[in-house]
Amino acid sequence: MVVVDPDFVRLMRRLRQEHGMSFRDLAKKAYFSRSYLCEVENGKKPPSLHLAKALDACLNAEGQLTRLVNTGPDDQEPESRSRSAATVDCPDRDVEAWRMRSTWSAQAGRTAPVSASQWAQVATMLYDVFVRSRPPLMRLGPVRYANSSVRQQHLTPFAVEATMQGRAPRVECRAVSRQQPPSDVAALLSLDLGDAVVLRENRYLADGEPVQLGHTYLPTCVVGTSTLATELDLSSGGTFAALERLGYRTARIREQVTTRFPTRGEAETLNLPPGVPVIVLLHASYDSDGFPFEATRYIMRSDAMAVQYVAKVAA
Template structure:
């Protein structure tokens, strides 16, 4: 049985108003639905101990709300570690660790059943991510490679489509190395298993927020010792402009789209909240002779991006 002090509702309302936060603002920060928070503050639903702890962090209440909620032995929840020995008494750092999913696999895969309120939190968070209206950045499919104006302005396909949608793009090349091509990439590039390729690892941001990762694989026979194989910064136009300077212009593409949950490294790089899957888009570029000269595995945030294709249908 959960026992809630009547002062909980009054304190929650006062703290929320003092911070100038709407229910929508608080829902985004605490990862509970706006309607549920509204019902709790209006006394229509009781708060869980987990909600009290989340609100303490979001409203800088220093444990005041948690002390007003008492759970009996049968109602103790297996809590997420908002405070831990590793992070001391800094709740913000602990919340950041929770948001990057680092603790979720252990929590959901443990021997103790996950509480109903935790599953409810996951459900409300997924509703907020996938149902609530949020304008995604559209990835424009084949059109992004066939836009002459982007060549004139020396824009990458990502920069061109983001700018067209009123967003501010930025691309970070995080590493350039030589690696063995993964089997699916080797097949796309008509390489033998074990062949070496140049791997360029990029992170793509719009309005300062990471929305996409890209691992670009380039045959060594294509890039040789050019800047594509040695430099992080390729200058205006990025990878595709550098490939065109080597004589490789995209005439045809092949793309395969799947979905899955992110790895821990992907979740951290994209700053994903728990429970959000990613879109995996495996792309290959071909020249006019059908030669595959580039393959990229894109990892897209499913809550921030959408893939759009428009194709002519023959009569």
């Protein structure tokens, strides 16, 4: 839960005006969207702790804004907020949801089981009400690895792009193991047959909702016995900050995007509704010498995420 002092809005406006910054100027410097900053300053959206820290840095506020934002445990708030937004945006569908729930409850008291088609109707209705009405979280392609906030504020690329879009990010590392990589990953990393890697299995959440999985493969010659090979919690900056501390900085990336239907395990871990495919993005990072030091297979919910690429076209 985020608790914001009412003085935050007034202080943010005063500092921005004192520095002669427009919302466009501040957005470029803080790496948050202009519309999100405008909504925060006008009191339409609460600021996140990440935003407060970024504004303190951009506006030379020496922590004044950060001190006005307090966080506390409240795991139910993101879901409740999402459901409330869906209720406001989709009143007719909520009436239909109530009507269907009443019919379903009445049938539950009978001896006849609910048919498969009725289960499908309920699933479709819930999906329409709580998922379709929300915009997807945009994965910003190569830009996410060049964003200065990743290094200056010790944030992960996912945390930066989620926060820029007004979402609360969270990453859970669910397992760290040592094993042989799949053949396509071994080829990306230029590994010999039988070479082992460290596998880090992450789940990424936005506003408490799981939106993607990430299986990161790291050559043992890169991570050795560092925390990347032994610890679930990597503290600030995540995997890429830990790799940079070992001397591996991303200079070039290679990404391949495909789609398919999820496995049962993926569907359960991502809380996917029936019939929703996933976006599979196979990523590899290279240093300035062209050495591939990391590969990640991202499994993204196609109903909750989208991928955006912007590239220059040679004349």
